[in-house]
Amino acid sequence: MKGEVRLRSYTQDPAEIAAYxxxxxxxxxxxxxxxxxxxxxxxxxARVKGVTTREGAEALNGTKLYLARAALPAREEGEWYVADLIGLDAVDTSGAPLGTVVGVHNFGAGDLVEVAPANGGETLLVPFTEAAVPEVDIENGRLVLVPPEELDED
Incomplete structure (x- = not known):
């Protein structure tokens, strides 16, 4: 239909994007x-209020849309928003610094935490599993990583 736009929704249920x-x-x-x-x-x-023509829809191409944090549902135990994880300090099980979380990705096989090593160099992708990331402590700004072999060799 004229004026409709295609969205990439990152909500748990893509259709719920309108409910926020x-x-x-x-x-x-x-x-x-x-x-x-x-x-x-x-x-x-999606049909966007006030957009009734193809030209109006095309004018929105590439527009990144955001939601106020206050409108998001409360996190359940064991759940985090990606924005909460980025910037956390990554430490090993003894508390020694490993680096900083710079991204969270999913290429189809599960979530991966991207860590920029404290000593520099290329970032590392670590599976975001309980075995590899046994603790996430948003309030204290850190997550515990069981170091991958690449970090142990340094």
Whole structure:
């Protein structure tokens, strides 16, 4: 339909993106209200309030949409938002610094924590499993990693 846009939704249920209320662009200056969502096998298709033409929809191409943190549901035990993990200190089981979390990725086989080593060099991808990351302590700004062999060899 004219004026619909394709979205990449990072919500647990992609169709729930509309339930959070208005979204905003990176600057916070533009509010985007989603009126209707339908999920297809290839994309989330949304009708945006005030967008009724193809040109209007195309004007939104590449726009990154954000949600106010306060609108997010509370975290359950053992769950974290990616934004909470980025910037955490990564320490080994004895508390020695290993580096800093710079990203969380999923390439289809499970979540990976990307750590920039404290001593520099290339970042490392560590499986975000209980065995490799036995503790996440958001309040104290750290997570415990069982060091991969690459770090043990230094």
């Amino acid at each position: 209320g208005p979204l905003q662009d990176e600057t916070g200056a533009k509010l985007i209200e989603i009126e209707h969502v339908r999920v297809t096998p290839k994309a989330v298709i």
